Amino acid sequence: MDSLLAVFQSPEARRTKAGRLLSEYFAQNLATIPFETAASIAAHVGLSAMTVTRYLRELGYGSLDALKSELRHGPISSAWELQDTVDDLRRDQGNGRLVSGMVIQQIEALQSLNKLSHSPEWDEAVRRLTQAGGVFIASFQNISGIARYFSEQMSYVRPAVRYMDGLNGTYLELFDGDPAGRLLVLIDCRRFASKSQLLFDEACAAGIPILLITDTHCDWGQAEGAVTLSIPAMSWRAWDSFMPLAALLDLLVTSAIAVQGESVLERSKAIRRLQDRFGDFERR
Incomplete structure (x- = not known):
């Protein structure tokens, strides 16, 4: 880059x-x-x-x-690949340039996301998230934790949000019966999981709208019925950072809250009552 x-x-x-x-x-x-x-x-x-x-x-x-x-298809093929020697990293850590350089890159990534949030693709992504009859979220491997958190946050915003872990081996919950009104949110970045494109293609074939959240290394996400939000490809000194992905998902939740308005407040009250009822959270 x-x-x-x-x-x-x-x-x-x-x-x-x-x-x-x-x-x-x-x-x-x-x-x-x-x-x-x-x-x-x-x-x-x-x-x-x-x-x-x-x-x-x-x-x-x-x-x-x-x-x-x-x-x-640049020279880096893995999400974890040292770009410098350990001595280089230690030297820059010692003189303060390692972390400061990373912070600068993070700021640049956030600026790119700010521009993305003003695009027609962003507006369409938020519309799909808030208007779909059911939102089915899928992700894989090390990104799955971020995606699962996004699913939980979206559950505060609207009903019928489901994270699919794929353990049933079929994703039947997405494809079973009439898929009308369903939205697949597919979240994956380099190095891509082998199932990502398979799930994307199967959803396309079933006529299920897709919101693909990925990075600039994805070359298979263009299809009718799919909206793609692409994060900046952030190649750090030793690894790919998923900070831009976490930030993008957080901004999507915020945009969805703004669209849903007062209904989010009512839903949050109902969720807090259930939290208090079942005792897994501290009472306020």
Whole structure:
């Protein structure tokens, strides 16, 4: 990602007025480029799709797809892969640069999420979360904990929210009977679980609307009936951070609360009464 950023910030990328416009757009939106087309990028900056394609060719990319491929298939293939030696990490920890650098990256990620929250895709995601007859949430492996928490939080916002752990081996709760009104929320990031695309494809075939929450490494999430929210791919010094994912899910819950309004307050009161009744929480 850093090497691509350097390409778009280079003097060669900014020689003309159109180049400067495109340079700024690409540099600020690398995380969402995999879901763009030459036409959509052109519309953002007020240029033609042909100008966008010509610009990329001048920078050495045969097409927008070539750039997308480099974004998706960089040198890092695992969510846990050391980018520095342990000595480098210890040195930067000692002089205070390790944590401060991570904080800067987190701030940049939050800025990207702020922009995403003003997009049509975000509005459609919130609409689906609040209007679906039933919300079925699925995730896998180390992300499943974050997804399960999101499910619990959404249960405060609206009824009929269910986290699917997949232990039945069929996801029958999603596909059983008439699936009309159901929404699949599929949450997965690199390194992707083998079941993610299978579940995505099966839901598409069943005509079930999908909200896919993923990162920029996902290249299989484009389908009719699916809305995709893509977090910035955050490659830390030693691992991929899921802080942006947790932040995105938290912002989705907040947006859903704003849409649901007073009904959330009434639902929260009913849930607190049950909590007090069954005694698993401290009484206030």
